Every structure is written in structure tokens, then in C-alpha cells.
Amino acid sequence: MSRGRFGAYGGQFVPETLMPSLLELEAAYASARADAAFQSELDSLLARYVGRPTPVYLASRFSASLANEARVYLKREDLNHTGAHKINNCVGQALLARRMDKRRLVAETGAGQHGVATATVAALFGMECTVYMGEVDMARQSPNVRRMKLLGATVVPVTSGTRTLKDATNETIRDWVTNVRTTHYIIGSTVGPHPYPTIVRDFQSVIGREARAQMLEAEGRLPSDVVACVGGGSNALGIFSAFLTDDVRLHGVEAGGSRDGDAATLSRGTPGVLHGAFSYLLQDDDGQVSPAHSIAAGLDYPGVGPEHSFLKDAGRVSYQRVNDDDALAAFASLARLEGIIPALESAHALAFVRRAFSGAPSEGRVVLVNLSGRGDKDADAVEGRLP
């Protein structure tokens, strides 16, 4: 029987060379979860190094710009050290790497936020670090390339295939399979073979735990809606995981791209295997993976985490699309109304809110948006494109 499934999705579709490491990781994670010292070291790092808890912030001026008077709260993951939610997972996985006595970290990165977070924890723990990044993404997210290098990481440009996140992931897997005895692969999202989708979700679930309590404190009730962008899906599962059994509408927002294509894997894809897991996938009739497109490098990926595929089929999360132009408009809106520059990825979630809550006023709409990262990295990418 195959393991690590969310309904039909997930599993372990990897070469045998990697299987012993996945089993080792699963065992290390099980023992870490049962180890109070591990949990307390993780909590301490999240508090003192990452800066948790992050606040929820009532974005009053952004809310007032919506026709239906919804109250929009932002979960401020952009305020984490390194500027995005990615660090939550990296701190946890670096602790696991140390526990397994692996002294070298590899990672894929699209927007560069996961690469920066991995380079950061490598510096913190005195580990070697190599990050694979598509050439296209290195050009459009160049500030993050400089940050990774400053932190002491080696950044390897990926020139194969799409030269974006998909092929950066292929190259990272090839490095890992070559150096698996000494190297831990910190996957940056809730994707990949079991146990990664579970581990990454668990390390990101701190977002939802905090936000749920913070919303109860701020509003005396749960939000009516929770919104997050979905590339691989880690910030979304991080926040959704606390609300799955509540009477709360959950919205995952995929990249609708432009005329050049999209990255709306759940909306338009079909199930298949990419990067170790069975999940929805953009593919052609021959089972070849299709190139994705999004202005947001972190969403520009033709796969998605298997738990999202399960939640889609189960009808628990509604998955929507936002195109490049609407994301850019939301990016500008939040910057100008609230003085917060969102990551282009997070701007997709904000754009969905602008669209979905533009109708007639309705009572009691309290919307929680995961502001998964900050947009300093996108200054070049949005130049000349903002409304």
C-alpha cells in the first residue's frame, strides 16, 4: 500500500536512490514531533529569530475601497525575518537536517523567497547551501539573488526547459539524488513526495493557529472567509489548516496569468505525477508537463500540492483564478492605501478580495487574507506596469 496520501493524491514517485532518505526524513520528523526539546527550540527560533507571532492587521482603507464593506484583515507574514512565510518551514527543516546529521542544504526557488530563507537558515546553522533558480526568475527577482549570495549561498542558474520554478525543481532533485548521503533537500512548498507535503504544512500551520486566535481576539468571532494565493500551496495550507473544520469559507487563488498562459493548476489541470507526487498538473494529452505562466515567479508552476487536490475534490476549498493585470492593480492598491507593498504572489489573494467583495453590501463579512510576503523584490518586475 502506498503511503502519505491525501485521498487519492500524494505518494512517493521518486527514484529508489531517494527512498531511503525519505524514510529517514519521515522517521526523523516523527521523533522530532515527540521530542519536547525539538519543539521548544523551534518555538524559540520562531519567536526570537523569525519574529513570531506576526500580527493580523485590519486594513481599514483597503476595506473601505471595497463596495460591500467587508472588513479585511491581513495576516502579516511579510513581517517575518526574510520577508515571507517561507522561513517558518526552513527553520523547522534545518532543525531536522541537523538531527539527521546532514550538513548541506539544497533548495529550489521561484520568487527567491524560499531560496533566501534557506540561505538564511544555512548561515544560522553553519551549513553549506546551494539554491537552484531559473534564469528567467533570476532576472525578474534579482534583489533576492543578491541576498542569497550575501548570505553565503551558491545560486545555480537553471537554463533547461522553462528556466523557471519547474526546471529549478528538476535540477534540485538531480543534485539531491547525487549528494543524498550528505544533503537535505528543503522543499519550499507543500509539494514533492511524502513526507514533504505533510512536514511543510505542519511547519506552516503556525500561521493559521496564530491567526485563528488573533481573529477571535480582534473580532470576537471567526472570519467568514479566508483567502490565500496558491502556487505549490504552502502559505494557503498554513492558514487554511486551522479553519478546515470551522464554518469558514476558504478560497485558494491561483495565477490566471495572461494571454501567454497561466498557472491555474487546480482550475484547469488534470491529475498526474510531477516532482514526486500525484496531484493536479498542467499537462498535455501525452502526459507531458505544460509550461506555466504568471507574472509572480512564486506562482509560476504547473503543479500543486497533493493536499490541495484533495481539498478541491472534497469541495472544502474553492479555487479561483486572478490574472496578471488584476494582481498588479491589487499590488498598487495595497501599497497606496495601506503603505504595505505586497509580494506579487500575495497580490493575487488581494485581487480576489477586490473582485469577490465588490458587490452589494452584505452583513458580517470578515475576511482574513494571508499576506504571505512583502513585495520589495518585485520593484523591477512591476516597473511601468502598474495602473
Place this chain on the structure above:
Amino acid sequence: MSTLADTTRALRARGRKALVAYFTAGYPDDDAFDALVRAAAGAGADVVEVGVPFSDPIADGPVIQAASNAALARGVTLARALESIARLSPEVAVPLVVMSYVNPILRLGVDAFAREAARAGVDGAVLPDVAFEESGAFRPVLRGAGLAYVDLVAPTSDDSRTKEIARASDGFVYVVSITGVTGARAAGRNAVEGIIARVRAATDTPAYVGFGVSTPDAAAEIASASDGVIIGSRLVQLAGEGPAPSAAGRVGDFLASVRRALDA
């Protein structure tokens, strides 16, 4: 018992070291690919492995990645690879084994793949990204259609995994010689001896070694510790580094030199 298993057992009984030749389907072009398979059989290959082009070949190094992309650009996918095999199988005497990443097979459907592969004359399949834990969804279906399901063991597989996997494998046990992708670097005899010993403790199914076997001398050295060798990247590289019409000549000469080294 499958044709593949008959062949591999007979080779061992005769004391002949097996030579498995890998080619990417449709590379460098359809005619040259057909000629490569015929030339390999004529030059002393005992099994031919046909690689199905895939957009994301995570277990392959630069040579097979490039061949895979070139073939994909020409529209060669699983269906076209099976058509090529259907064309070749009546006239090529050696068993033909398909190596495919799992997604094209899932897209076609596992049952349909097994049926169509068997009809094309495929003798077995190697699915490099299907972990042993996932093989239950594939092995019985392929076997049911009369195909061998060939498993891979790796240098990182521990004793109990190696034994369990080796016992399950049909035809031969595919021994991955190194941690890494195809064509990356050479493996020495010492590196594979331990794995081969574990395989042999578990099964009498022959153990063939692949990944990083690229010269006649290396093939002879590895074969001295195993039952045979699998050569892929080096053949694909040779096929691609000159005019397509002469690819079969280049590769045939090389395989003949490997055959001589194995038989020496």
C-alpha cells in the same frame, strides 16, 4: 514467464555477460532510431531499452535530457515510441524493454499502456520514478499483460530493501551503480560489489548494472562483478554527435567493441 526472463536466464546459463543498450525513442530521428535498435541487436546487445521522452526527466543527466527534448520537439511521446517498437519488434530478435517516467503512462492509463505495449511487442518496463512502495498499482497490471516489471536497486538501498526489491523484479534486477543521474560519472567494480552481493543473497534473477558505464573496459570491469551492463548515455551521445544517417554505424561499432570486451 516473460520472454525477458527466458532470455536473461538463458544468457546466464550460457555464461554470457548481458549487454543492454538504451536509446531514446525517436532520437536523433525516427529512421536513425530504428537503425540504432537493429544495429544494437546485430552488434551483440542482448536487450534493447527504449526510453520514452518526457518533459521532466529527473533521473537523467544532460545527455539524455537533451535527447529527450529533441525527440519531444519532434512530437515523439509514449504513443510514438510504442509505434516504433511495433515496427521493430517483428524483425529484432532481442527483447525490447520500455523505460518511461510514470506520468505519460498514467495519462494513457495503466491498463491501456499494458495492453498497447504488449500488442506492440514490448517485453518489459522500467519505471524509474515509481518507488517500490508505489509499484503495486503497476506491477500486477503489467504482469497480467505478459510484461516483465523490472525494479531498480540503488547504492542507498539498505539490505532489507535491496532484498525485497530484488525478489520482486522480473527478468533482471536493474542495479543503479552510483548516487546520481544517468551518465554522470563512472562507477568502479568496488562500488557495485556490495549491492550485487545483496541482490544475489536474495534472488537468482540476474543483476545488471547501469548508470555511468561508458567504455568497453568499464563494461568488462563491472560485468566481472555482475551479470551484465546497461549502457545509455554514451550510446545516445554517440548517436547525436554526427549525422543521423550514420548514427547506427557509430553506435554499432562501439557496441561491438563492448561485446568483445565482455566476451574476452
